Amino acid sequence: MKARWQTVSMWFAITLAIALMTTGCAAPVATEQPPATDVSEVEAPESAETARKVMTIVFTQEPDTLNPYYSSMWFVALLHQVANCWAWEYDDQAQSIPRLVTEIPSTDNGGVSADGTVITMHLRDDIAWSDGTPITSADFVFTYDMIMADANVMPSQDPYDRLVSLEASDERTVVMTFAEPFAPWQSLFWRGLLPKHVLEPVFESEGSITEAEWNRAPTVSCGPYVFAEWESGSFLRFVKNEAYWLGQPKIDELFVQIVPDDASQTAAFLAGDADLGTFPPLSDVPTLRDAGLTIVVQPSGYQEGWFFNLRDTASPAIRNVAVRRAIAMAIDREAIARDLLLGLATVPNTYWDSMPAYAPPDITPWSYNPDEARRLLDEAGWTDTDGDGIREDADGNKLVITHGTTIREIRQDIQAVAQQQLREVGIDLQISSQDDDIYFGSYADNAPAAVGDLDIMEWSDAPYFPDPDTDYWLCDQIPNDENPWGYNYFICDEQLDQLFRDQRLAMGTEERASILHQIGQLMHDQVYWLGLYTDPDTWIVSARVTGIKFSGATPFYNVMEWDLTE
Known part of the structure; x- marks a missing residue:
């Protein structure tokens, strides 16, 4: 699963709009920076140590390992580009x-x-x-x-x-x-x-490298920096790799400060104690900008959306395509973008809207049309016979749909809007939210999404950007007792499965794009996924950082060029 585990703020919408106005999402864009304000700083004594350039990077999640193959955390992947x-x-x-x-x-x-x-x-x-x-x-x-x-x-x-x-x-x-x-x-x-030369002796003596000390304290590196120290719950340190074959980084040390939440990250920047962070809360952005911070966005393929569970564990109603289409037309997604995201977000029509070459060109969006939603539900046999505002089928079963997501504020706001709008067409949306570690748990953890307890799931996700491929809708990726690590929480559609497999065989760009257009159209028509808003990476950069660029696929790709000015 490529889902973002970190907390992501609504501010991406503002920065995305700026990017669209100036570059059409082709490259990262910095918001206009106000004149620098006076910030009092504690003067450090002159010494050889103060001459070293130390950059402080703030993480709101602590890495679980430094072994590149034992973690799917986004924050860990950032460090791979530093020390691996x-x-x-x-x-x-x-x-x-x-x-x-x-x-x-x-x-x-x-x-x-x-x-x-x-x-x-x-x-x-x-x-x-x-x-x-x-x-x-x-x-x-x-x-x-x-x-x-x-x-x-x-x-x-x-x-x-x-x-x-x-x-x-x-x-x-x-x-x-x-x-x-x-x-x-x-x-x-x-x-x-x-x-x-480091891990083979461990494997030969222990039979596994799962508990290898190197996983948390690598003794050798092949990146521009090498691991120096990890104080659990507090910080990690990386110093320049004197043997790096591409030359020497301009910054001597990267100090990764672990903070518990977004508020702590903002406080660190306002105190002048941080140089780089990610995904600031919307409410904090004006203050950050006034303090001389720059906000940078970088398209990374991510989009917030609803994933529909059509497995046997889901409600019979959600497995009816007419009900899913009614839901798509009963939710005013443009209003969500306008009111909850300040009118500055775009609503994606397909899972590949961030990669235009692979998005079907002739998609007709599911526009907000509650009257048409009601008509579809009537035709599907869902009517309100008892007058309580919630529809029933011929057997008297209520039209109840469950929706679950994380505790992120914008997602809970969307849940509240969706619950009200769906009730207006006779659907009872029962909502829930959990902490990330519970919500994104595995089938073996009995996590609600993985085991199929939810009809609709919401998170931000992307294909294998910059490649359009994904495992999500492959039939053999549905988790079960034999395959608890599968990430297809949605449906086994044999036609869709075959199309996904066919596009992997297509080495020519045009042939592959044609197959992905078919996939996008099928998923749109069947409402297997419903886009809410685009979700690029968003960064906070202090005024003393120079030379920094970001990639949507490998964010720290030019860490060698980063520098600090006092």
Whole structure:
């Protein structure tokens, strides 16, 4: 699941509007910064230590590990770009940048075979771990072996379990072989590397690396920074990697401050104690701007939406497409954007609106039309026979739909509006909300979404941006006792499942886009997903930070260029 676990504020709507006015969402945009105000600061004594450049980054969630393959947390992924290394990253225009490889494999350079089943990567000659040990193809093979070892309890083996083989033909060449073409490979593979020379002895002695000390205190790094310290519940420190093959970062140390909530993050910025944070609350933005902070947005493929559960655990009503269409027309999503999001958000029509090439061009949006919603419900046999305002079917069963989400304020506001508007057409929407760790729990945790206790679920999500692929609606991803980690909480539609599988085989852009257009149209017509608003990444940046850019796929891709001015 690619859902954001972190708390995300409504302020994205304001910054998105600014981005649309100036760049059409093509690149990150900084809000206009007011003249700097006087902020009193405690003067530090002159010393060699004060000459070091230390940047404070605020996290509102504490990482659960530093091993890139043991966590799905967004905040952890940020640190992978600091102290680990990817085969390639993406810039602020979603263009790939080679890191560990000499070039991105393609059919033109021979890195992708004609049938799309073999990917050959050529590694740079100068790449090394922070202790000086060369990074070779053996590290890639070891990483693959650790992901696939059942003794290592990792959240998922996907996409590595799609490989028929992974081979090191020499120290600088890695060959991935698939049973069939897999179009999304570039956006999913090699988001981190495990050091064979450090972790192989642990695996050989313990039979697993799940409890390896390296997971929380990495002794070697392959990124521009190396791990220095982690005080649980308080902070993490990373210092520059003196052996980094791409040169030296301009900032000596990244100090990651863990704070309990958004209010604490805002307080840190207002006190001058923070340089970089994310997703500020709407109510705090004017104060932050007045204090000289800059707000930056970066499209990242995320969109807030309703996911419909059509499994056997759902109510019979929600499994009726006429009821789902009535719900889509009974909710005034444009009014939600106007009133709750200050009229500055856009309402997506498909799951791929943030990636226009893959969004169906001829979608007719579900416009707000409560009269048509009532007509559809009448035709479907749902009428209010007892006059209490809630419809019943022929057997007297009430039209009750359950909706669950997290405790984020904007989501609860939307629940309240939806509950009122659906009642106006005769639907009883019963709402609930839980903390993130409960709501986003797994099937094994008996979490409400995973086990199918909810008819409608709401969160912000994205495809494997910048690739349009997703596992969400694949039939074999429905969680059960044998597969508790599946993320399809919605439906097994054989036609949809086949289309998703077909687009993965399509190595040509036009062919793949055509299939995704069919997927988008089918999901729209069947109302498998209903978009509420677009949701890009939003950052708070202090006035002393320079050179910073963000990527929607790998946010800290240019951390080497960041600098601080006093």
